[in-house]
Amino acid sequence: MIFEDLPTTPTSEELIDKAFSRAARSGRSKQGREAQESMTQTATNILSDNLQNVVTEWPDFDDVDPFYRELADAIVDASDYGVDAGGVDALRQSLSEVTWASRQTRQIGEDAMAKMRKADVDLARKHRKQAFARMADVVEDVSENLLLINEARNDLRDLPEINPDEPAIVVAGYPNVGKSSFVNGITRARNETAEYPFTTKGIGVGHFERDRVRYQIVDTPGLLDRPPEERNEIESQAVSALEHLADCVLVLLDASMNCGYPVDVQLELRDAIAEQFGDAPVMTVCNKSDLSTDVEADHYMSVETGENVESVVDAAVEAIDWEQELPFER
Numbered sequence: 001m002i003f004e005d006l007p008t009t010p011t012s013e014e015l016i017d018k019a020f021s022r023a024a025r026s027g028r029s030k031q032g033r034e035a036q037e038s039m040t041q042t043a044t045n046i047l048s049d050n051l052q053n054v055v056t057e058w059p060d061f062d063d064v065d066p067f068y069r070e071l072a073d074a075i076v077d078a079s080d081y082g083v084d085a086g087g088v089d090a091l092r093q094s095l096s097e098v099t100w101a102s103r104q105t106r107q108i109g110e111d112a113m114a115k116m117r118k119a120d121v122d123l124a125r126k127h128r129k130q131a132f133a134r135m136a137d138v139v140e141d142v143s144e145n146l147l148l149i150n151e152a153r154n155d156l157r158d159l160p161e162i163n164p165d166e167p168a169i170v171v172a173g174y175p176n177v178g179k180s181s182f183v184n185g186i187t188r189a190r191n192e193t194a195e196y197p198f199t200t201k202g203i204g205v206g207h208f209e210r211d212r213v214r215y216q217i218v219d220t221p222g223l224l225d226r227p228p229e230e231r232n233e234i235e236s237q238a239v240s241a242l243e244h245l246a247d248c249v250l251v252l253l254d255a256s257m258n259c260g261y262p263v264d265v266q267l268e269l270r271d272a273i274a275e276q277f278g279d280a281p282v283m284t285v286c287n288k289s290d291l292s293t294d295v296e297a298d299h300y301m302s303v304e305t306g307e308n309v310e311s312v313v314d315a316a317v318e319a320i321d322w323e324q325e326l327p328f329e330r
Contacts, residue, residue, distance in 0.1 A: 002059050002068060003157045009054050009150035012143035016136050019046040023132075036124040037116050040131055044109025047135055051102035051142075054149060055095045061088050065164040070241035074234045075155045075197045081148040087237075091152050094145035101142045105135045159196065160203050160218075167322040168216040168245045170280075172224035172273050173252035174266055176259035178287040180204060181303045182252065183219040186313055198238035199223050210317050218245070228272055239276065247320045249273060249282045250312070256291035263295050281319040285312055 010018075023043040027035040061069055069088060078090035085093050112131035116124040162168065171179045187206030196203060199222030206217045223231070223239055231239065251270040255263055274282040286297035290305050299315060301308035 002064065003072075003153070003159060004161075006057055006153045006157055009146050009153060010050065011150075012139045012146055015047060015050055015139055015146075018050070019043040019135075020132060022046055032121045033116060033119065033124040036121070036128040037113055040109055040112050040116070040128045043132060043135060044106060044113075047139060048102045048106040048109070051098050051105065051139070054146070055099050055102070058091075058095060058149075061092065066244040067162070067164045067241050068159070070237060070244065071159055071198075072152075072156055074237035074241065075159075076148075076152045077197075078148055081144040081151075083144070083148060090148065094142075094148045097142050097145045098149070101138050104138045108134045108138070155197055160205050162205055162216060162218070162245065164245060166214055166216050167247045167320050168218060169316050169320070170218045170220060170224070170242055170246040170249045170277075171252065172220060172249055172269075174254070174259055174261045174269060175221065175225050177252040177254040177261075177266070178303045179219050179221070179225075179252055182250075182287065182309070183217050185303055185306075185309060186217060196238075198234045208313070210313075213322055215317065215320075215322075218242070224273060225269075227269055228276070243277055243279070246277055246280045247322070248316045249277045249280055250285050250316060251282060252285050252287045253295055253297060254288050255286050255293060255295040256288050258288065258291065267295070283312075283315065283319065 020043055023039040023046075026042040027039040030038050061072070064072070072091070073087035076087050076091050078086050078094075081090075081094075083090045083093055108131050112127045115127045119127060171183055173179055183204055183206045186208050199220075201221035203221070203223070204219035206219070208215055208217065220242070223235055223242070228236065228239075251273055253263065253266045253270065254261070257263060259266075270282075270284055283299065284297040286293055286295050286300045287303055289300040289307065290302040293300050299308065299312045301312050303309060
């Protein structure tokens with residue numbers, strides 16, 4: 001996953017302490033003006049390089065798959081950091097500010113060293129101290145940006161591991177209609193779930209294979225289990241991200257109404273999902289068919305008894321009609 005290896009972003013205090021302590025060590029082995037130049041060069045390199053590394057570790061969001069870009073846009077919260085924008089725009093703005101700080105510290109150091117070449121020891125020391133003060137001010141100016149970048153890193157590195165280049169089946173429907181049992185049964189193991197900032201119950205991702213193609217199947221509690229008007233802004237944006245991912249959507253219904261929701265309400269949710277995921281095939285699946293089939297659906301199955309479960313999976317695979325990319329086609 002593109003965000004999982006992002007390193008921790010240092011704070012402004014950590015950067016300044018690192019730069020100036022190493023600068024002091026580098027100056028101890030030299031004398032006079034040469035010591036002042038060495039200290040300035042060391043501090044400049046550490047600050048400028050480390051700030052630029054913060055930026056270059058991040059992917060270019062113009063090249064990020066729309067699924068992950070929209071998730072990032074939903075998750076990144078800039079409200080506590082004084083950044084004008086929100087979502088990915090806030091992160092980009094902060095990365096831009098850090099790039100500016102990297103260039104500024106480099107320029108301050110180079111200007112100071114140019115002045116030192118014509119100065120005596122005392123004046124060189126003065127130029128070095130002034131450069132250190134100015135560089136510290138620049139780094140402190142982006143302290144909030146560094147904090148925002150690190151918080152974004154902490155949130156994004158824990159996103160569900162989903163491969164946008166593999167076919168994906170999204171499972172939707174009201175709570176207690178059997179979504180998780182269906183996903184767990186297909187994947188023959190309990191799929192791992194985790195809490196993410198856009199859902200209260202966690203997203204589950206499982207995998208199964210058909211004809212040497214690996215399919216992802218996504219359980220979406222907290223997102224696609226209630227009408228669109230009941231979702232908050234972050235959840236709505238996360239659903240938009242799923243639109244980029246879904247190659248097929250299975251909407252599970254419970255005609256027995258043991259789930260606690262009337263059939264007509266379940267059908268309304270199905271219609272809303274079908275409208276939102278208009279570019280992907282949306283199939284209506286009546287689960288708990290051993291209890292009731294009193295609803296019009298594309299397929300009927302019972303996860304409890306196993307009846308027609310594989311048929312539903314086969315129908316989803318056929319609807320996706322995924323073609324394996326051959327090596328000579330790349």
